[in-house]
Amino acid sequence: MQLFFQPQLPESKFLDPDESKHCIKVLRKNIHDEINLIDGKGTFYKAKITEAHHKKCKFEILETTTEKKQPFHRHLAIAPTKNMDRMEWLVEKATELGVDEISFFQSFHSERKIVKIERIEKKVVSAIKQSMKATMPKLNELLPFNSILDNKGAINKFIAYVDFDNEVHLKDHLDAHKNTLILIGPEGDFTQEEVDLACKKGFVKVSLGKSRLRTETAALAAVHLMNLVTD
Structure with missing residues (x-):
């Protein structure tokens, strides 16, 4: 499974330029394709592409899953x-x-x-x-x-x-x-x-x-x- 990083989730609905290019140009994702994202703060997101632009890929969040926290540091x-x-x-x-x-x-x-x-x-x-x-x-x-x-x-x-x-x-x-x-x-x-x-x-x-x-x-x-x- 390919993960994309967007630290401004859930507020932001766009991938940054590098992630957008990789998603659209390299992986050939298109409108309505589902992608998986992380925010770096402990949440996984499943989303659907709504605008397949190679510099500013837009998506819609479908569901979220919280990563299990360990009881130690x-x-x-x-x-x-x-x-x-x-x-x-x-x-x-x-x-x-x-x-x-x-x-x-x-x-x-x-x-x-x-x-x-x-x-x-x-x-x-x-x-x-x-x-x-x-x-x-x-x-x-x-x-x-x-x-x-x-x-x-x-x-x-x-x-x-x-x-x-x-x-x-x-x-x-x-x-x-x-x-x-x-x-x-x-x-x-x-x-x-x-x-x-x-x-x-x-x-x-x-x-x-x-x-x-x-x-x-x-x-x-x-x-x-x-x-x-x-x-």
């Missing part, structure tokens, strides 16, 4: 890599797997000081359409490390740190019924001072296994584990 916080292509790939795949919020933060070894949320949002839209979801994860602007530690919404809070002597694995401490926040550090990892500060703020230092992982690989592994527990 999955929050991934990550220090972005210097290469933003890797971060965009991560956000896309994490969204496909399932995550409710993604934050970016600066730590001591961070190499990137600017994150363009607008560009990342395009990857998120593509990912929710691909994975048949109706809700976009919340994306937060780049924050200082100390600010991310003050998060009040999570009950389970973890910091993933490369320590081969640490036998506390994330998978053994996840709880499907509690809001979870997991911190993933930069390529140079967290400093010991940052780990100690996080632990003082209630975070648990956890391992993601015996391999030393790239930042985006570690983040995706954490998201996968959160979904294994909650599915």
Whole structure:
């Protein structure tokens, strides 16, 4: 099933130019054809095309379905890599797997000081359409490390740190019924001072296994584990 994205639903009755072109020119949809839409806020829409224009396709809503809400919140916080292509790939795949919020933060070894949320949002839209979801994860602007530690919404809070002597694995401490926040550090990892500060703020230092992982690989592994527990 092909999904079209229109964040102004249900007020708007038109697809934007890019979605209109794809619908009419690529998929060859015409008047009276039915299409499926999402608003990014948790609702699926079934609609019928009333004007098949390739720049401004008009539709009429036939029915709506609300996406089932999970009783927990999955929050991934990550220090972005210097290469933003890797971060965009991560956000896309994490969204496909399932995550409710993604934050970016600066730590001591961070190499990137600017994150363009607008560009990342395009990857998120593509990912929710691909994975048949109706809700976009919340994306937060780049924050200082100390600010991310003050998060009040999570009950389970973890910091993933490369320590081969640490036998506390994330998978053994996840709880499907509690809001979870997991911190993933930069390529140079967290400093010991940052780990100690996080632990003082209630975070648990956890391992993601015996391999030393790239930042985006570690983040995706954490998201996968959160979904294994909650599915």
